[in-house]
Every structure is written in structure tokens, then in C-alpha cells.
Amino acid sequence: MKKSKVFWGLCLLAIIFYAVVQVMISGGILDMYYQSILIQMCINIMLAVSLHIIIGITGQFSIGHAGFMAVGAYFSAIATMKLGLPFPVAILIGAIVAALAGLLVGIPSLRLKGDYLAIATLGFAEIIRIIFLNVDYVGGAAGMVITNLSNWTYAFMGVFVTILVIANFTNSRHGRGCISIREDEIAADAMGINTTYYKVVAFTIGSFFAGVAGAIYAHNFFIIQPTTFGFLKSFDILIYVVLGGLGSLSGSVIAAIFLTVVSAYLSGYPEERMIIYSLVLIIVMLYRPTGLLGTKEITSLFKFGKRGGSKV
Amino acid sequence: MEWLQQLVNGISLGSIYALIALGYTMVYGIIKLINFAHGDVFMLGAFIGFYAIARWDLGFFPALIIAMLLCAIIGVIIERVAYKRLRNATRIAALITAIGVSLLIENTVIYFRGASPEAYPEVLSNKSISIFGANISSQSIMILGVTIVLMILLQFIVHKTKIGKAMRAVSHDPDAARLMGINVDNTISATFAIGSALAGAAGVIFGVYYTRIDPLMGVLPGLKAFVAAVLGGIGSIPGAMVGGLVLGVVETVVSALGYSLWRDAAAFVILILILILKPSGIFGKNTREKV
């Protein structure tokens, strides 16, 4: 079938890309600086795509995504640093606890709509952050010192699995159920979609992969502190999804890549960077509120795949 | 009589929240936008007041009035430049624009003067007055007085003036208001002006009371004021006042009980409880989407 050809084609491309980068790293062509940017890019892609399933696909406006990232970061760090578990197990623990947190936050708050949901998720994320701030076991405000275990392979695997799972989910009856909620919740309900269930499912999957991103992030920076996971971090993630195009997976990936590069270039000018960021955000919202790609996927621009839907 | 002292502290903090919350609630009531930049207007008010007092040697009241005026103008500019085009945009686009404006204001201020904090000069004499055995600062009383006067003024504007009537009409039903010949655009601008002036006043009062201001000072009080507005029932002016006071008192009590690190969590716990149990807030009305 045509669709599955595109799917396998993209998989193959991704693996080739991985191998090329890995060879360049082994061959010393990519130094530590570029490696760290690449890993950062992967983390941001995971964050963007995991928020995309919540906002872009299901239409649930969450602005507290950094909270789930924090859960993944802290719990994976506890697993490696305190319990001495291997890193892959720690990633899984971080992700599962983040998913549970997502479930716990999602069930009460997803009854809310629009602005109210947004503000509730922001509130929950702040509460999560303040809890970490107050628990001495994880270092309180000073944070937690962590060994560097993340590398290109883990980061790439993380992105690969995140995109694969979320794209496969989106392109199934379950994903269509979620999109129908985004399009018109009342009509979706009337067509037999259990809207509460699918909202919670999307939220939980999104939180799970935010947890994966958090775990890889935590083991990439030697230290994590509660302040890192404040709402500015949540806004950053939101910006990827919105600039890329609400509803477009490839759009959020492209935005995450692009903004990671821009941030890296402007890292010496933090104020200017934020001013440019915010101006771009305002201008895009005023003149192109659908973002870069709208709900379309990059693949559809090249005329494979179907119109309006998602890729794979 | 320590509890009385704490109560006064709580009410002082709460009245600052209330002043900010009023702007949130009025703007939300009229264009259904969570104006995230509102907390930053509060911050600008604090800085304007600071420069007025420290650089131009003005007294408290002139500084307060200048801050209110300039903030009103800033509020109208924000509305005209950024928000006006969003009237028919999606809620997400509107909210993200507001977040963008907020980031822009904060970082522009940081760009021009750095992120370092500033110490507010002492403009109000700070004597301790003993009431029922509690030591209450004259500043607290002054702040309360100013807040009460501003709120009475607001009530007067909203209920007794033409612009107030227009504001209520537009927030009730903008289309009907337009048909009745009300200039909706001007009414919305007026709402921003009044809300921003109150936030500016809150900024100066905050500076005088807590003496430390910085470019990111608006973020947390802004969010909490929003919580206060939701608590009181968003769109409701008395709701914002009561919500602000309740929140201020609760936070002070949490701190006084020795959980000061949890203080910020209290506001968000309240927010979530109210959103889940009674999203329309204390004074709000339930509405149901027509199908």
C-alpha cells in the first residue's frame, strides 16, 4: 500500500540519518558542542510532539507541560542516582510516573475547557514544581546532581519512538476520535466518541513522552533544579507547537529544530533572544494564527500522503 | 494579638491582588481574554512609581497618579496594537499573543535596565500603631485606604457613568451593544485603561509595601491575581475584590503557620479546587453552551 510505503521510507531515512550522525560523532567530526545541541534538539522535539498530541490533535489547551517533564526528570534521576538502576530502566520509570501524573492531573482538569483548562494545567505544573522544591530528598531548591548518561543514541531513540507512537496513534480510529474532539466536541460526543476517555488518553500519552524527554534532559546537564521547570519552560514548548502549526506533527518538529538552532546561536544574547522570540510569537499569531503548516503535514506538501490528514 | 497583625498583613497583600484582579476580570468580562500581560503592566507601574519617587523626587500620591496614567496609556496601546486584531481569533491564538506580549514587556525592561532588583525609597512614614495590642504599620493602613478609595471610584465609574454602562452592556452582549449605538472599540479601550491604571496603582503600592521590585515581579502576583479573579467569579467586580482578599489572607495564614515555601502552592491549589468544584467562582453565574 502507498501509505505504508511512505511510512517505511521515512523510517529508513531516520535510521540512515542516525547512522550518519553516529559515524560523524565516532569520527570526531561533531564535537561536544554540536552533540549537545543535537541532544537538546531531540529533547525539544520530544517535548513538542508530546504536547502536539494534547493541543494539536485533541485540542486540549495545556500550558503546564514542563510539569510532566519535571516528573520524568526527577523520577529518572532518583532511579539512577539513588537506586542505582540502569539508565534505560530509569527513562521508563520517569516516563511511567509522568504518565501517572498526567492521568492524575488530566482526570479532574480535562472537564474544563479552553482558558480554564489552560490555567488549571498551569496551576498543576506549578504545584508539581513547588512539591519538588520542598522535598529535601531531591535536593529542594538547590536541585539534584546527576551523572551525564544521555547521548545521541538515547536521544535519537527517544525521538524515534515518540514520533512513531504518536503518529501511529493519530492515524487510527483513536487518533480520529481525538481530532474530532478538537474539531467539535459536542458533535464528537454525539457521534459516539467517549470524549473524556480520549482526552485523558491523549493527555497521558503526551505526559509519558514529556517524561521521556525529562529523563534524557536530566541526564544531559549534570544538575536539575525546580526553577528549570517553571512556566517559562512550558511556554517554550507551547511555542514549538503553535509556531509549527496546531495539528501538524511535522510542523512542531520543524519548529523545535529551528528554534533550538536559533536559541543556540543567540545563547550569548539572552535578552535579545527573548525579545525576538516574543515578537515572532505575536506577529505569527496576528498574521498567521494557524502557524507554519496549519493542520497539514510536510509530507502532503510533496504530494504523497493524503490531504489534511497526518502522515504515515 | 499576633493573628490580628497577620490578618492585616493578609488584607494588605490581598488588596494588592484585588487591584490587579480587577483588571483581569474586567478585561475577561469584556473580550474573554486572559490578559497575561496584565501582571507586567503592574510591574511597569511599580517601576514608573520608582523612577518618579527616586529620580524626580515626587511624593507618594503624585507618583501613584503618574503611574496610573502611564499604565492606562500602556494598557490602551497593548490593546490597540496586539489584541484588537484578535477579536475573532481562536482562544488559543489570543492567549498565546497575550503570553507573547507579556514576555516582550519583561524582556524589553530587562534589556534596557538589566534584571537586577531595585530598592523602593521610603516615601510613606512608617510608624507602628498599636491597636488591640497588635502592631500595625501606618503603611498598611495607608495602603488599605488607597485601595478602598480606588475601589469605590471603580464602582462609581462602572455603575454611575456612561462609560461604565457601556462597559456593562458590551460585556453582556457586544453585538447588541453595537446595535444600540455603543462604540465597542472605545469601550474596550476604556476597560483596558481602567484595568491597567489599577494595576499601575497596585505596582506602586507593592513597591512601597514590599520595597523590592524587579522586572519579573509581575509574573507571580499576576498569576495569583488571576486566581483571585477566578475565585471570585471571573467577570465579576465584587468577585475580584473578595477573591483577592481571600487569597491574600490564605497565603499569609499558610506562611504564618510555618509553611512559607508552600505559600505559592496555596494559590494554585485554591485555583484547581475552585475550577473543579465551582468553575463559575463565588459570584459567577453558570452558563451552558447552546447546541
Place this chain on the structure above:
Amino acid sequence: MTANLLLEAENVGIQFGGLKAVQSVNMHLNKGELIGLIGPNGAGKTTTFNMLTGVYEPTEGIITFDGKKINGLKPYQVTKLGISRTFQNIRLFKDLSVLDNVKVANHNKAKHGIFASILRLPSHFAGEAKMEEESIEFLKIFGLDIYKDEMAKNLPYGMQRRLEIARALAAKPKLLLLDEPAAGMNPQETHDLMELIAFIRKEFDLTILLIEHDMHLVMGVCERIYVLDHGQLIADGTPQEIRSNPKVIEAYLGEEVVE
């Protein structure tokens, strides 16, 4: 009542704040009937639909469908039991393709779970293929298959109305509620639509409750008619009975029903 009874509403009503939008409505629909629900603007027809489908929970009365009490159920639960509907103000999934609109309604007929889809197990492919096939069948009935990859929002108005019905039908209901399906259509389109409704009714063994403003149309196709006015049922009966009912004539105050 007989074993033929499909839906029964007993003293059903709802209040919004102080406004009693609908009160003490008694209705029964037998299997296979095509029944009209008419009344002036604001009479409470759509509100009645909303109560029957779980969008609003009635504040009084009991609704029984197929022997089960359904008030208090969520809309999706009611749909699963076998009532589906269209909306007066078209509510398609605008940014989804025409085909996907129908597939969404087909959702509950498929069995493959979330993990099957994520892991792309054979059951996913089988399930999706079956959904696709069935959905295209529904589109064909309504002459919409040529538009299948078009986004719903790009369809011409009349086609959007048809898609609403196709979508409702894809949920495989026993009872289909149509809220002004011909609104805004020209006489030719309306005529075609009515033939289509008659066809699907036979083909799928449906019971249909139809809200419609066009009197000729309602009188022409419905076996029985309920008339609502100011939230209350003022008459029910055959088209002949309704036509000559003085209360109905009064409610419509000389509108075309009189002739």
C-alpha cells in the same frame, strides 16, 4: 404499549435558569415510524432533541429507549445504544476529510484497541480497512464518495447537510433524529433529500424523528406529527388531524398550515 415501542418520553421537561424551555412532553415512537416534530421558532424542538440525545439532562420526566432509561446518560452512551442525530447548525469536523468525518461515527463498530494501533498489529490494519470500506459505502448512498478526500469545510452547503446525515447514519442507529435537514436547500435538493431519507429508512430499518419547518414536506412524508409550542406539546396525530387542529392553527397564526 406494544413490543413495537422504541422510544418513550414521559413528562419530560427542562429549565434553563428561570426559563422553562420544554415542559411535560409525552411522546412515543414506534419501530419503523417516520414522525415529524414541528412548531414555531423557539418552541423547544431542538431542545427536545438535545434531551433525547443526552446533550442536556432533563430536569423532569423519564426517557426510555429500547426498554432502558436513558436520562442522565452521556451523549456518546446514548449514541452507542442506538440514537444518532444531525445538527440544525451544521457541526461537521471541518478540518477532517469527508471520509474521516464518516469514519469518526463508525468508531464504535471497530474493535482494535489503542495498543494494536500504536504497534500496528494486524488487527489494526483489518479494523481500519473495514472502517474505510463501510464508510465509503455510506458516502456512496449520499453521492458523496467523489468528495471523499475533500475537507468537510470545502463542501458546498447542500453537500454538508447530506454529510451530516451520512455521518449520523454511520453510527448505525436504530433511531435517527434529523434537525431541519433541508434547511437552506432549494426545492429540488429538498425533494432529492426526502427521497433519500425514505430510502435509508427502508434500507437500514430506521425509525426517524424529523424536525422541519417546511409544512408541505412534513405533511407529505410523515405518518404522525407532534406539535410543540412554547415548550409544550399542543397536538399530535396524523397530518390530516394536525392540519385541522385549531390549536395548531392558532400557534402558527395563519401561516401556510391553514390552507
